[in-house]
Amino acid sequence: MMADTANHESASRDRIEQTILSAAEQVFSQHGYRGASLQAIADQAGLPKANILYYMGSKQLLYVRLLNRMMSRWNAVLEDITPESDPAKVLSDFIRTKMMLGQRYPEGSKLFAAEILAGAPFLSNYLSGELKEWVASRAAIIRQWSQQGKMDDVDPRWLIFLIWSATQHYTEYSAQVTGILGTEALSETDLESICQFLEHVILKGCGISASHLPNSPSV
Numbered sequence: 001m002m003a004d005t006a007n008h009e010s011a012s013r014d015r016i017e018q019t020i021l022s023a024a025e026q027v028f029s030q031h032g033y034r035g036a037s038l039q040a041i042a043d044q045a046g047l048p049k050a051n052i053l054y055y056m057g058s059k060q061l062l063y064v065r066l067l068n069r070m071m072s073r074w075n076a077v078l079e080d081i082t083p084e085s086d087p088a089k090v091l092s093d094f095i096r097t098k099m100m101l102g103q104r105y106p107e108g109s110k111l112f113a114a115e116i117l118a119g120a121p122f123l124s125n126y127l128s129g130e131l132k133e134w135v136a137s138r139a140a141i142i143r144q145w146s147q148q149g150k151m152d153d154v155d156p157r158w159l160i161f162l163i164w165s166a167t168q169h170y171t172e173y174s175a176q177v178t179g180i181l182g183t184e185a186l187s188e189t190d191l192e193s194i195c196q197f198l199e200h201v202i203l204k205g206c207g208i209s210a211s212h213l214p215n216s217p218s219v
Helices: 002-035 038-045 049-056 059-078 087-104 106-117 124-147 156-172 174-181 188-205
Strands: none
Touching: 002 038, 002 049, 002 059, 002 106, 038 049, 049 059, 059 087, 059 106, 059 124, 087 106, 087 156, 087 188, 106 156, 124 156, 156 174, 156 188
């Protein structure tokens, strides 16, 4: 009985936290960090302001948690790579997952971009610490792929930066893209075409054949 109660309380807390995070993502993306208020987030979430503080601690902690969540989503596909992994599949999945997440969570993507453009005042320690170490560990594996002859000897850091930025463009600059294309939003066909294009350019640029790619996650 006690275990059931604990599980119920944990699930309830998770639901409330996800509600707060979703509301905060919308408010921060619309108004920025300075323009957003805890009261506005509470109103968006349909919760008392006191609940926001109880579950998240402070406005800054909530904001940083959102940014870290976005980066974790983006980079999850590279977490389990090994020297034995297939570079074609890994990079294809990375491109497609990043595109999919940008379309699924545009507010979070734009929020992260705004933080970086502002000079990363709340993420500087994360960028120069945890994320730097993460990139270095992924780069070490990609270098092993080059040593094994699976791909050309390219700098893995520039490769990761390229995939981040190339896929991010279709979220942050969506108004530019859709304006030029003359459409209100990118269709599934558009997104698939973009992914195929990025796969072709990036994999070919790394000396990787994409002809044996297995079915990749669709966007």
